Amino acid sequence: MKIAFYTLGCKTNQFETQALETMFSERGHEIVPFNQAADAYVINTCTVTAMGDRKSRNAAHRAKALNPDCILVVCGCYAQVKPEEVKEMCGADVVCGNGDKSRIIELTEQAVAERQYICTVRSGFDHGPFDFMPAGSLKGRTRALLKVQDGCQNFCSYCLIPYARGLSRSMPLEQVRSEAVRLGEAGYKEIVVTGIEISSYGFDLPGKLTPTEMIAVICEAAPEARIRLGSLEPRTVTEDFCKTLAPYKNLCPHFHLSLQSGCDKTLKDMNRKYDTARYFLSCQLLRRYFPGCAITTDLIVGFPGETEEDFDNTLAFVEKCAFAQVHIFPYSSRPGTRAASMPGHLTHAQKQVRAKRAADVCGLSRKAYLESLVGQTVEVLFEQSQKGLYSGHCPQYCLVKAEGSRLSGKLRQVRIDSTDGECLYGEIL
Numbered sequence: 001m002k003i004a005f006y007t008l009g010c011k012t013n014q015f016e017t018q019a020l021e022t023m024f025s026e027r028g029h030e031i032v033p034f035n036q037a038a039d040a041y042v043i044n045t046c047t048v049t050a051m052g053d054r055k056s057r058n059a060a061h062r063a064k065a066l067n068p069d070c071i072l073v074v075c076g077c078y079a080q081v082k083p084e085e086v087k088e089m090c091g092a093d094v095v096c097g098n099g100d101k102s103r104i105i106e107l108t109e110q111a112v113a114e115r116q117y118i119c120t121v122r123s124g125f126d127h128g129p130f131d132f133m134p135a136g137s138l139k140g141r142t143r144a145l146l147k148v149q150d151g152c153q154n155f156c157s158y159c160l161i162p163y164a165r166g167l168s169r170s171m172p173l174e175q176v177r178s179e180a181v182r183l184g185e186a187g188y189k190e191i192v193v194t195g196i197e198i199s200s201y202g203f204d205l206p207g208k209l210t211p212t213e214m215i216a217v218i219c220e221a222a223p224e225a226r227i228r229l230g231s232l233e234p235r236t237v238t239e240d241f242c243k244t245l246a247p248y249k250n251l252c253p254h255f256h257l258s259l260q261s262g263c264d265k266t267l268k269d270m271n272r273k274y275d276t277a278r279y280f281l282s283c284q285l286l287r288r289y290f291p292g293c294a295i296t297t298d299l300i301v302g303f304p305g306e307t308e309e310d311f312d313n314t315l316a317f318v319e320k321c322a323f324a325q326v327h328i329f330p331y332s333s334r335p336g337t338r339a340a341s342m343p344g345h346l347t348h349a350q351k352q353v354r355a356k357r358a359a360d361v362c363g364l365s366r367k368a369y370l371e372s373l374v375g376q377t378v379e380v381l382f383e384q385s386q387k388g389l390y391s392g393h394c395p396q397y398c399l400v401k402a403e404g405s406r407l408s409g410k411l412r413q414v415r416i417d418s419t420d421g422e423c424l425y426g427e428i429l
């Protein structure tokens with residue numbers, strides 16, 4: 001069969017799609033691009049925002065337009081949370097729950113053979129231990145995602161993910177080690193440690209392991225690969241975390257600490273478990289132990305009840321943290337969450353104004369961070385070329401462009417000469 005994939009949302013979804021592509025391919029099926037006619041299309045959906053739902057439906061309609069007789073398999077968090085809507089509005093033949101992703105091949109083959117609707121969605125909390133899927137990619141050996149954890153039990157008031165993914169469960173540490181060894185030996189240049197909430201890693205395992213131990217194991221198991229961490233809850237960063245991990249030179253000095261708001265009242269309303277003082281302590285620790293590191297974050301603007309003063313506090317705090325990059329999300333109401341029924345929802349226009357103001361502040365700190373790298377030599381993992389320039393990322397996860405040829409998948413030392421505030425430009429040494 002010809003199978004095409006479309007992935008929305010987070011790195012965990014990207015990991016799972018990579019794993020599914022590998023599994024389908026090993027079974028003898030052919031993976032084709034999503035814009036080509038295929039026998040089956042697998043859409044790995046996201047429901048973090050209303051936009052995620054809409055994009056998932058659009059992808060489904062595109063697949064049916066390419067081949068009206070195809071088997072349409074919809075999986076991921078939108079499928080898990082709204083299986084009926086996915087069946088009706090996407091025209092799905094298979095709606096696969098998050099607990100059954102590793103069974104998608106079997107379900108797809110069954111749907112092709114029987115032409116019967118299949119839905120495997122159970123409660124998001126009804127799951128077994130960590131559902132293992134192999135890490136790696138069919139698309140070269142540049143960067144591999146390694147999913148070490150699934151689920152979340154933080155129950156932030158705006159988020160549906162705990163209902164879609166269930167409670168946190170972790171890959172056993174020995175399996176983490178062997179997967180990292182395998183990826184390192186396979187020649188991957190970078191391993192991205194991913195999960196829904198990797199800061200919860202290990203709490204469910206015997207002996208209550210910590211994320212710090214897991215990260216150290218990966219750094220040791222794949223010493224030739226750069227190790228990049230996915231998003232961390234700010235309280236994961238402690239003196240012990242920094243002291244343990246700073247000696248690993250293959251750990252990228254890039255830390256994504258979810259902030260969401262720089263106002264303590266709003267953080268409380270969001271049911272986040274830290275305040276701005278604790279967050280700032282994490283930034284200080286990281287900068288002390290990893291000098292020059294990039295700290296990046298996510299920010300939700302226009303949360304219900306966020307006043308002008310609250311938002312001003314957020315902007316002042318964001319400025320103080322001097323982030324290398326901020327992903328800004330206007331608040332998106334998700335029915336079924338506590339925040340959806342809170343008073344004080346802002347209009348679309350008000351949220352857009354706040355997003356623009358935040359982007360202006362964050363743009364300045366990004367520019368300042370990029371300027372701090374001018375004159376330095378960084379190691380760049382090149383990925384693609386466009387208009388005569390190759391581009392790739394440095395350990396700090398800034399985009400670097402340089403002249404060169406046949407650089408895809410190669411690591412090169414680059415002297416940074418300039419920045420335009422968006423990316424860095426340099427010369428390969």
Ligand code: SF4
Binds near residue numbers: 152
């Ligand atoms: S930490 Fe909060 S925002 Fe992140 S997945 Fe868990 S509940 Fe959602």
